[in-house]
Amino acid sequence: MQAFDSAGGLSVQSYGDFTAHGSFARLDDGIPREDRQVGKRLARAEIESFRERGFLPGIDVFGDAECDAFRRRVEEFEQTRPEAVEWAFDIKTNLLFDWVYELSRNPRLLDAIEDLIGPDILLTNSIFRIKEPGSATYYGWHQDAARIQVEPGFVLAFIAISDSTPDNGCLRVIPGSQHEVRPFGLVGYADRQVARVREVDESAAVDMVLAKGQVGLLHCNTIHGSGPNRSSGRRIGLINDYTPPSARQSTGMGSGQLVRGVDRWGHFGAEPVPIGGCTGENVLARRRILNAYPENVLMGPLGPDGVISFADESSASR
Numbered sequence: 001m002q003a004f005d006s007a008g009g010l011s012v013q014s015y016g017d018f019t020a021h022g023s024f025a026r027l028d029d030g031i032p033r034e035d036r037q038v039g040k041r042l043a044r045a046e047i048e049s050f051r052e053r054g055f056l057p058g059i060d061v062f063g064d065a066e067c068d069a070f071r072r073r074v075e076e077f078e079q080t081r082p083e084a085v086e087w088a089f090d091i092k093t094n095l096l097f098d099w100v101y102e103l104s105r106n107p108r109l110l111d112a113i114e115d116l117i118g119p120d121i122l123l124t125n126s127i128f129r130i131k132e133p134g135s136a137t138y139y140g141w142h143q144d145a146a147r148i149q150v151e152p153g154f155v156l157a158f159i160a161i162s163d164s165t166p167d168n169g170c171l172r173v174i175p176g177s178q179h180e181v182r183p184f185g186l187v188g189y190a191d192r193q194v195a196r197v198r199e200v201d202e203s204a205a206v207d208m209v210l211a212k213g214q215v216g217l218l219h220c221n222t223i224h225g226s227g228p229n230r231s232s233g234r235r236i237g238l239i240n241d242y243t244p245p246s247a248r249q250s251t252g253m254g255s256g257q258l259v260r261g262v263d264r265w266g267h268f269g270a271e272p273v274p275i276g277g278c279t280g281e282n283v284l285a286r287r288r289i290l291n292a293y294p295e296n297v298l299m300g301p302l303g304p305d306g307v308i309s310f311a312d313e314s315s316a317s318r
Ligand SMILES: O=C(O)CCC(=O)C(=O)O
Pocket: 129, 139, 144, 169, 170, 171, 224, 225, 226, 227, 237, 239
């Protein structure tokens, strides 16, 4: 009894007076109709706010102990394999670490994602975003699906492993900016080019403040960016892209791990599940995937020379 529409370029479940399970919601229990939970995890008001504003801050998902255990894994890898951090924590880190994959398919998180994109879910990217204390690192205003558009859109989840605040460079978003891809320029970043929106009304920006363990959700076309870390603590975030398998890219074919439901469409290549942390086999699997499906929203369309470029163990382009 669930219907889907694609207002704002995003498929969102439309329940009418039905609950997620297809039964009638009781309308006489005193809860304001708009606040009633209608999804598996999100309330009607939250789903509608996401459709209108293109983001949803502060979903409680992970407990302190889960964040601390995850952070220990991160810091252990940083200490034991410092030379590998730059590429291993970059594009599709979910193909390298089983603990990233496991965190990313947490049912509490997927329930919220399902409320926004439907029951079939591909994890199409996972990337660490860590800002060191006092780091000047900032991200200019951008839309993630600017260079390769994706329809229906995917949802980005910023998972706050530490608190994410204005002081340490939390995400900033432009509400309602998800309805169109804005003119952009390209800037060099790591081993690739990224799109930056040419003109943004910064006075409209909202800070996405998240407590440790919370998740902020963004539509793939919501303009966002972030400032430097002026605090004395690390800002540790993991950004995941969750894509409905029915989606199509405007250029090329992407790939993903099916983390919930079924893929009846075959629009994305199937990715393997990693065993262990950054093993030789996992590195090889990621290399094979990025070579087979090099056109994804992070790497962008291939240039006229057709060269596929990403860093891994040998830090060479392949
Ligand atoms: O981590 C951040 O503050 C922003 C990162 C981001 O927007 C990106 O990597 O596309």
